[in-house]
Amino acid sequence: MELFYSRDIAGGICRLDQDESVHCAKVLRHRTGDEISVIDGCGTLYRCRITTDSPKGVEAMVISSEEGWGSHPYRLHMAVCPTKNNDRYEWFAEKACEIGIDEVSPVIGEHSERRVFKTSRIEKILVSAAKQSLKGAVPTVNEPVSVKEFIKAHADSSALKLIAYCFEDENTPRRSIKDVLAGNESEEIVILIGPEGDFSVAEAELAMANGFIPVHLGDSRLRTETAALAAVSAVYFCR
Amino acid sequence: MELFYSRDIAGGICRLDQDESVHCAKVLRHRTGDEISVIDGCGTLYRCRITTDSPKGVEAMVISSEEGWGSHPYRLHMAVCPTKNNDRYEWFAEKACEIGIDEVSPVIGEHSERRVFKTSRIEKILVSAAKQSLKGAVPTVNEPVSVKEFIKAHADSSALKLIAYCFEDENTPRRSIKDVLAGNESEEIVILIGPEGDFSVAEAELAMANGFIPVHLGDSRLRTETAALAAVSAVYFCR
Numbered sequence: 001m002e003l004f005y006s007r008d009i010a011g012g013i014c015r016l017d018q019d020e021s022v023h024c025a026k027v028l029r030h031r032t033g034d035e036i037s038v039i040d041g042c043g044t045l046y047r048c049r050i051t052t053d054s055p056k057g058v059e060a061m062v063i064s065s066e067e068g069w070g071s072h073p074y075r076l077h078m079a080v081c082p083t084k085n086n087d088r089y090e091w092f093a094e095k096a097c098e099i100g101i102d103e104v105s106p107v108i109g110e111h112s113e114r115r116v117f118k119t120s121r122i123e124k125i126l127v128s129a130a131k132q133s134l135k136g137a138v139p140t141v142n143e144p145v146s147v148k149e150f151i152k153a154h155a156d157s158s159a160l161k162l163i164a165y166c167f168e169d170e171n172t173p174r175r176s177i178k179d180v181l182a183g184n185e186s187e188e189i190v191i192l193i194g195p196e197g198d199f200s201v202a203e204a205e206l207a208m209a210n211g212f213i214p215v216h217l218g219d220s221r222l223r224t225e226t227a228a229l230a231a232v233s234a235v236y237f238c239r
Numbered sequence: 240m241e242l243f244y245s246r247d248i249a250g251g252i253c254r255l256d257q258d259e260s261v262h263c264a265k266v267l268r269h270r271t272g273d274e275i276s277v278i279d280g281c282g283t284l285y286r287c288r289i290t291t292d293s294p295k296g297v298e299a300m301v302i303s304s305e306e307g308w309g310s311h312p313y314r315l316h317m318a319v320c321p322t323k324n325n326d327r328y329e330w331f332a333e334k335a336c337e338i339g340i341d342e343v344s345p346v347i348g349e350h351s352e353r354r355v356f357k358t359s360r361i362e363k364i365l366v367s368a369a370k371q372s373l374k375g376a377v378p379t380v381n382e383p384v385s386v387k388e389f390i391k392a393h394a395d396s397s398a399l400k401l402i403a404y405c406f407e408d409e410n411t412p413r414r415s416i417k418d419v420l421a422g423n424e425s426e427e428i429v430i431l432i433g434p435e436g437d438f439s440v441a442e443a444e445l446a447m448a449n450g451f452i453p454v455h456l457g458d459s460r461l462r463t464e465t466a467a468l469a470a471v472s473a474v475y476f477c478r
Contacts, residue, residue: 221372233472
């Protein structure tokens with residue numbers, strides 16, 4: 001199924017941006033009168049009829065719309081520390097979008113090697129992943145913040161808050177993410193995934209002091225991006 | 240933890256191949272008398288003391304060994320059709336190894352676009368993924384066969400056999416992979432994942448006639464490699 005993406009849908013009129021217009025009118029040679037499918041990135045699929053087929057700016061008239069198109073029955077916010085290699089984070093974002101997430105927050109941990117993170121590429125990847133996996137909603141990507149800032153910002157959140165903490169010690173008795181998900185009905189879930197060097201003890205303690213439940217992802221030792229996707233899969237299969 | 244890989248461990252003597260020897264003696268500058276950890280790829284971790292530190296061929300004396308090191312409580316064989324883009328299959332293999340699989344079979348479906356598949360690169364990737372995720376066993380990779388050949392070869396297998404079939408029709412009532420796994424105790428599991436164009440009806444019918452249970456991976460529309468990894472995650476979390 002061929003999908004276009006537009007943030008400019010209002011009053012029954014849908015406008016495609018330059019890139020999408022070129023793809024629609026030049027590459028796919030759609031003409032005035034053709035019907036196209038457009039997602040707004042917020043969860044709605046629109047069926048539209050083209051009224052202007054210029055590669056500079058395609059305009060279409062909305063015929064019908066379907067809310068919550070390709071949606072999932074939970075709201076998942078993944079806060080994941082940047083990986084040393086950017087490709088691995090982009091890979092995580094693409095796969096997580098296919099399976100089902102709503103929000104991505106790059107968070108910088110005290111043990112993070114990479115402390116700079118550009119969100120623009122991830123946003124592009126998420127748009128094409130949403131189109132490819134037939135979802136009306138494109139996950140939002142937040143600007144990077146420190147792990148501690150992220151924890152404080154979610155201190156009052158009523159969501160099910162989990163932190164995947166690797167080190168096992170008497171201060172942090174961890175439960176399996178599967179068991180925690182099975183024992184909780186919350187539709188809103190926030191999961192913190194640490195850097196290669198794991199969270200610092202201070203970060204883990206701050207998280208727990210603010211309602212984050214320490215969980216483990218089973219016995220396998222997973223890379224940051226694999227752990228993040230495994231957590232997304234656990235929510236997908238357990239919700 | 241620094242791990243070496245050797246298929247040549249016998250009579251208390253462990254020999255590293257050229258690549259591993261260079262890495263051990265030249266790159267990491269290990270010398271006679273040093274202790275190293277070596278996996279045999281079959282599940283055992285060996286602690287060894289170097290007796291010959293030549294980059295051409297390191298030899299070491301086995302001090303102790305630990306069987307089933309980094310093992311998982313099931314045996315998972317993933318039969319996955321090649322993806323159009325090789326990187327995606329390699330990515331699947333790496334991540335699946337981290338999470339936990341035992342055998343990978345590239346299978347060529349009637350709707351497969353790619354019908355040629357080289358296993359050598361995948362084997363290298365699996366060795367480094369096993370080392371990286373601290374597993375003594377390296378998943379085996381089989382030579383490609385057709386989907387129908389694979390199904391026939393497993394006709395008499397007592398394993399829990401699943402086929403992730405996308406098309407829904409009255410002939411193939413599919414159940415959720417999670418429910419099927421929850422309702423079955425088998426430790427040996429075989430999962431068939433189709434190409435972008437899905438299995439042919441003939442392939443799906445042959446699979447079911449040979450004891451494969453048609454399953455779905457939830458409501459999301461997943462790429463071949465994402466579906467394969469989601470299935471691996473489902474087994475990991477449900478076993």
